[in-house]
Amino acid sequence: MSHHQPSGHPLSRFLDLIYLACIWVAGACIFLMSLFIPWGIFSRYVLGTGSQWPEPISILLMVVFTFLGAAVSYRAGGHIAVAMLTDRLPAGLRHPLRGVVHVLMLTISLFMLWYGVQLCIGTWGQSIPELPWMPVGFTYLPVPIGGAVTALFVLEHIFLGDQSRRAVVTFDHEAAETGAA
Amino acid sequence: MEAYILLGSFFVLILIGTPVAYAMGMAALIGAWYIDIPLDAVMIAIANGVNKFSLLAIPFFVLAGAIMAEGGMARRLVAFANVLVGFIRGGLSLVNILASTFFGAISGSSMADTASVGTVLIPEMVKKGYPRDFATAVTVSGSVQAILIPPSHNAVIYSLAAGGTVSIAALFIAGVLPGLLLGLTLAIMCLFMARKRNYPKGDVIPLRQALKTCADALWGLMTMVIILGGILSGVFTATESASIAVLWAFFVTMFIYRDYRWNELPKLVHRTVKTLSIVMILIAFAASFGYIMTLMQIPLQITTALTALSDNRYVILALINVLLLVLGTLMDMAPLILILTPILLPVINSIGVDPVHFGMIMMVNLGIGLITPPVGGVLFVGAAVAKLPMEQVVKALLPFFGALLLVLIAVTYVPALSLWLPQTVLSR
Amino acid sequence: QMVLKSHDTHPAGYPTVAAVDNMGKKLEAATQGRIKVQMFPGAVLGQEKEAVEQVQLGAIQMARISLGVIGPVVPEVDVFNMPFVFRDVAHMRKVIDGAVGDELLAKVTASPARLVALGWMDGGARSLYTKKPVRTPADLKGQKVRMMGNPLFVDTMNAMGGNGIAMAYGEVFTSLQTGVIDGAENNPPSYFTANHYNTPAKYYSQTNHLIIPEILVMSKVTWDKLTPADQALVKKLAREAQMEQRVLWDKSVEEYTAKLKAAGVEFINIDNKPFYDATAPVRAKYGAKFQDLMQRIASVK
Ligand code: NA
Numbered sequence: 001m002s003h004h005q006p007s008g009h010p011l012s013r014f015l016d017l018i019y020l021a022c023i024w025v026a027g028a029c030i031f032l033m034s035l036f037i038p039w040g041i042f043s044r045y046v047l048g049t050g051s052q053w054p055e056p057i058s059i060l061l062m063v064v065f066t067f068l069g070a071a072v073s074y075r076a077g078g079h080i081a082v083a084m085l086t087d088r089l090p091a092g093l094r095h096p097l098r099g100v101v102h103v104l105m106l107t108i109s110l111f112m113l114w115y116g117v118q119l120c121i122g123t124w125g126q127s128i129p130e131l132p133w134m135p136v137g138f139t140y141l142p143v144p145i146g147g148a149v150t151a152l153f154v155l156e157h158i159f160l161g162d163q164s165r166r167a168v169v170t171f172d173h174e175a176a177e178t179g180a181a
Numbered sequence: 182m183e184a185y186i187l188l189g190s191f192f193v194l195i196l197i198g199t200p201v202a203y204a205m206g207m208a209a210l211i212g213a214w215y216i217d218i219p220l221d222a223v224m225i226a227i228a229n230g231v232n233k234f235s236l237l238a239i240p241f242f243v244l245a246g247a248i249m250a251e252g253g254m255a256r257r258l259v260a261f262a263n264v265l266v267g268f269i270r271g272g273l274s275l276v277n278i279l280a281s282t283f284f285g286a287i288s289g290s291s292m293a294d295t296a297s298v299g300t301v302l303i304p305e306m307v308k309k310g311y312p313r314d315f316a317t318a319v320t321v322s323g324s325v326q327a328i329l330i331p332p333s334h335n336a337v338i339y340s341l342a343a344g345g346t347v348s349i350a351a352l353f354i355a356g357v358l359p360g361l362l363l364g365l366t367l368a369i370m371c372l373f374m375a376r377k378r379n380y381p382k383g384d385v386i387p388l389r390q391a392l393k394t395c396a397d398a399l400w401g402l403m404t405m406v407i408i409l410g411g412i413l414s415g416v417f418t419a420t421e422s423a424s425i426a427v428l429w430a431f432f433v434t435m436f437i438y439r440d441y442r443w444n445e446l447p448k449l450v451h452r453t454v455k456t457l458s459i460v461m462i463l464i465a466f467a468a469s470f471g472y473i474m475t476l477m478q479i480p481l482q483i484t485t486a487l488t489a490l491s492d493n494r495y496v497i498l499a500l501i502n503v504l505l506l507v508l509g510t511l512m513d514m515a516p517l518i519l520i521l522t523p524i525l526l527p528v529i530n531s532i533g534v535d536p537v538h539f540g541m542i543m544m545v546n547l548g549i550g551l552i553t554p555p556v557g558g559v560l561f562v563g564a565a566v567a568k569l570p571m572e573q574v575v576k577a578l579l580p581f582f583g584a585l586l587l588v589l590i591a592v593t594y595v596p597a598l599s600l601w602l603p604q605t606v607l608s609r
Numbered sequence: 610q611m612v613l614k615s616h617d618t619h620p621a622g623y624p625t626v627a628a629v630d631n632m633g634k635k636l637e638a639a640t641q642g643r644i645k646v647q648m649f650p651g652a653v654l655g656q657e658k659e660a661v662e663q664v665q666l667g668a669i670q671m672a673r674i675s676l677g678v679i680g681p682v683v684p685e686v687d688v689f690n691m692p693f694v695f696r697d698v699a700h701m702r703k704v705i706d707g708a709v710g711d712e713l714l715a716k717v718t719a720s721p722a723r724l725v726a727l728g729w730m731d732g733g734a735r736s737l738y739t740k741k742p743v744r745t746p747a748d749l750k751g752q753k754v755r756m757m758g759n760p761l762f763v764d765t766m767n768a769m770g771g772n773g774i775a776m777a778y779g780e781v782f783t784s785l786q787t788g789v790i791d792g793a794e795n796n797p798p799s800y801f802t803a804n805h806y807n808t809p810a811k812y813y814s815q816t817n818h819l820i821i822p823e824i825l826v827m828s829k830v831t832w833d834k835l836t837p838a839d840q841a842l843v844k845k846l847a848r849e850a851q852m853e854q855r856v857l858w859d860k861s862v863e864e865y866t867a868k869l870k871a872a873g874v875e876f877i878n879i880d881n882k883p884f885y886d887a888t889a890p891v892r893a894k895y896g897a898k899f900q901d902l903m904q905r906i907a908s909v910k
């Protein structure tokens with residue numbers, strides 16, 4: 001494919017900004033969580049009665065980085081998939097199948113966008129007991145936003161090709177990946 | 182029929198290469214449509230899948246593991262292990278396993294373990310004449326210790342998936358002996374293979390240097406003291422301890438060891454965002470999958486089927502092991518714990534197995550799942566670090582699977598292995 | 610045939626679950642099998658907040674829920690969250706059976722929550738269980754007690770003399786065991802089933818500080834599909850379930866109290882007047898908007 005050069009299509013360069021914004025917002029969420037929960041411990045000892053916000057706020061931050069980060073990981077080609085069968089197929093079958101997977105990814109991203117927005121609207125008038133000032137709908141916002149960004153990246157993949165080897169995406173590659181489980 | 186629609190579409194979707202997380206979400210949508218559930222409900226399940234307190238331990242322990250792996254803590258633990266066992270024949274393979282034991286004692290992440298120990302030791306082992314695939318297999322199987330030896334975020338998830346009636350402290354302590362048994366079994370196997378294949382010995386480290394290495398590693402090993410000590414003495418909860426692990430790992434890396442540069446932190450952030458969100462989105466979509474399964478009453482059918490097959494607890498445990506191993510080949514650990522714990526715990530209770538013991542059985546099973554194809558996160562990382570095709574690593578892993586199965590059988594059928602230590606420590 | 614999927618966070622066999630199960634059997638018999646209830650106990654379909662959202666959509670048809678999730682939509686029900694708003698469980702039952710109870714059910718049904726409130730369920734009275742025996746507010750000094758995550762409840766504990774700590778329910782057992790907290794509060798059946806008596810917190814001081822009834826709701830979507838005759842039938846059977854549930858509840862409290870005592874828990878009968886007085890500022894602060902309602906509740910004899 002012809003779109004792997006670091007500069008990329010102008011639209012891809014615009015999407016680079018969204019990509020980076022998502023990473024930095026997600027990263028900030030993880031950073032803040034790592035401070036809020038220890039603050040909760042601290043306040044339990046120093047103030048006697050614990051602060052109530054660190055836990056629900058940290059959970060909210062976790063939701064934000066999950067859905068923004070998942071969009072980012074899609075663009076970086078990071079999601080776990082089974083290649084056992086598709087790798088053994090002839091190219092004539094592999095390409096249409098890849099198209100099918102793109103369409104499925106687009107469908108589920110748009111599903112997250114559409115129903116996510118519905119869910120936000122439907123629950124905006126309610127609040128969570130721990131944080132009476134916070135609308136439930138607000139806590140669901142990361143879902144449609146993550147869906148929208150993923151949909152953009154899927155469309156980009158369909159029309160402009162795979163972006164997972166562009167410099168902006170491989171910026172963090174040099175060391176081995178580390179992770180969960 | 183409903184079950185076939187749900188599971189069938191899931192398998193078809195992953196076989197054509199849909200990312201596993203999204204395949205679960207898509208299958209849930211198809212299932213919901215088939216049993217006439219509003220699709221919004223699937224959305225609610227997805228959105229709430231990660232909107233859970235019980236999951237907070239994952240980002241913290243994974244981030245702490247990443248900092249330890251990249252920041253030099255892991256490298257110092259390897260050096261420490263080398264002092265202790267490097268001079269034996271096949272020494273580096275033992276160093277590899279012992280380093281994983283140490284790393285497991287400060288982190289719950291097998292992937293971080295494989296990445297860090299593997300990055301240091303696989304090239305080193307190859308240089309000293311070990312086959313690359315053997316070195317990788319040792320690294321990958323040894324890293325399963327990390328989820329058994331405390332701390333373990335998977336144990337936290339299990340406890341909370343069990344409705345909080347299983348003590349996290351007890352689970353942590355319960356993992357010590359099975360984890361050590363796993364390390365020991367692998368070490369014995371490596372010793373035999375080393376003798377048969379004449380793998381090299383390392384040098385005895387001079388005392389002065391050995392002492393310095395130990396002192397250096399002490400900061401890393403302190404993590405374990407802080408985490409376990411803090412939990413057992415009631416200073417903080419298990420979930421909170423994970424955030425303390427992050428702060429401690431960061432402090433030691435940046436201010437004590439000082440060999441990780443501040444300008445490398447953005448890369449660490451980028452990597453952590455990706456690895457974490459991949460895990461978390463799996464959990465989110467798995468929640469919707471589990472939700473539709475429940476509405477179809479599949480868990481109930483599984484329970485009924487299991488108990489109808491036999492009322493012998495050993496047989497039921499064997500069946501559950503098979504179920505967990507099969508599902509573990511396909512799916513990631515955390516979503517499986519979340520989906521399966523509520524399904525299996527009633528069965529377990531009805532045959533009189535202690536839930537702490539069952540937690541360990543689950544950890545070993547799903548830990549094996551992390552290193553089996555087609556979906557095995559640790560296997561992927563190991564192959565990537567070693568720059569080997571996955572198939573070759575799997576081939577080299579075959580004898581190691583044997584060792585792991587032995588440990589699984591021991592953990593399943595010797596409850597004392599899991600229960601003796603927590604009963605002794607926690608009965609104050 | 611219509612299948613009403615019913616959700617409960619409590620496990621199978623729990624009084625609320627058993628009462629709704631029986632209601633389902635009667636409903637099936639009365640409609641010759643046209644309508645039946647399929648029970649999903651033990652929070653298998655999610656926690657209460659998710660369950661309510663699913664009931665609102667009609668994905669689940671019925672649920673037994675706590676007032677915590679209704680309060681944000683129908684603030685009046687929060688009056689039941691006030692510490693010592695009821696003199697005792699009998700008083701609470703009179704109130705929910707009477708005019709105030711009916712009015713609040715109607716308010717929930719009329720609210721934009723897309724729920725039909727069918728009836729009340731009894732959650733009993735919550736009391737303290739702690740490491741050290743508690744008889745007076747002074748005994749609570751310095752004790753960290755886990756409360757449900759709502760500023761009102763944490764303030765209640767602080768007013769009662771202890772240190773209120775908001776903590777996820779799933780972490781309470783381990784935290785009692787290791788000593789992160791010194792105590793928690795709940796009714797005897799939950800104290801037992803959550804395994805919390807298997808920790809150093811073995812003194813159950815019967816403060817009865819919170820008596821919060823629960824509510825059985827049906828999805829508006831489902832309700833609108835029922836004929837008026839079926840709606841009346843459901844309403845009638847729900848009322849019967851409300852009455853049956855409290856009989857089951859009393860039996861379960863008795864049974865679990867005996868089990869707890871056998872396991873070495875010491876039940877401490879106390880005069881809760883000092884705690885009532887100590888929490889007056891909390892009622893003043895959070896109850897300002899329900900003064901009339903609280904007056905009416907107090908006047909129910
Ligand atoms: Na560990």
Ligand code: NA
Pocket residue numbers: 509510511512549550551552553554555556557558
């Ligand atoms: Na696997």
